[in-house]
Amino acid sequence: MPLESHIMGLFRDENSVVAAINALKESSFKFIRVNTPFPSHKIMNALKLKKSMVGWFTLCGGILGFIGGFALAVFTATRWDLIVGGKPIIAWVPFVIVGFEGTILLSVFGNVIGLLILTRLPSYRWFKYYDPRCSGEHFGVLAACKIEQKDGLKDFFQKQGAEVKVFE
Numbered sequence: 001m002p003l004e005s006h007i008m009g010l011f012r013d014e015n016s017v018v019a020a021i022n023a024l025k026e027s028s029f030k031f032i033r034v035n036t037p038f039p040s041h042k043i044m045n046a047l048k049l050k051k052s053m054v055g056w057f058t059l060c061g062g063i064l065g066f067i068g069g070f071a072l073a074v075f076t077a078t079r080w081d082l083i084v085g086g087k088p089i090i091a092w093v094p095f096v097i098v099g100f101e102g103t104i105l106l107s108v109f110g111n112v113i114g115l116l117i118l119t120r121l122p123s124y125r126w127f128k129y130y131d132p133r134c135s136g137e138h139f140g141v142l143a144a145c146k147i148e149q150k151d152g153l154k155d156f157f158q159k160q161g162a163e164v165k166v167f168e
Contacts (some may be wrong), residue, residue, distance in 0.1 A: 001147070004147070005145055005167075006129050006144050007153045007164060008129065008131055008142045008156030009156075010161030010164075011138065012139070018042050022046055029152075032126075035131070035136070035139050035140035036140075054111060054115055054118060057064075057117075058107050059107075060165075061109055062104075062110065066102055066103040068106065069098045069100070070096070071112075073098040140165075150166070
């Protein structure tokens with residue numbers, strides 16, 4: 001038997017969602033997540049999420065890409081000593097171009113890996129607490145409470161002007 005009950009309030013108005021999120025954070029109920037049909041700056045501001053660390057993955061990937069690309073160019077030039085017109089074997093300017101290309105490549109990989117790690121994707125945990133109407137015209141605010149507080153959470157969402165959906 002579950003220890004918590006999950007209830008979603010379905011709203012049609014973005015401002016009602018913001019008010020419900022702010023009121024939910026001040027209540028004894030546990031805020032879980034918001035499902036929106038489109039990105040909303042108002043809702044993001046109400047959630048007060050901390051800054052993402054994905055940029056650090058991108059930076060590390062870029063640094064490793066530049067060093068790796070430059071090292072690859074130096075390594076291949078020293079293995080096959082192709083002296084052309086008396087030019088040096090390790091030519092810095094063309095190797096910087098290879099390093100730049102490595103920077104771009106590994107920055108993208110670092111960004112994608114950071115995104116997957118920090119968002120814990122793929123995550124199938126919340127699929128059972130999703131309402132398909134949140135892909136159309138409704139905003140869904142999911143909250144959890146103890147079993148004995150279930151009616152209180154339903155009343156909370158109804159007072160905020162939401163349609164209530166209870167997940168068992």
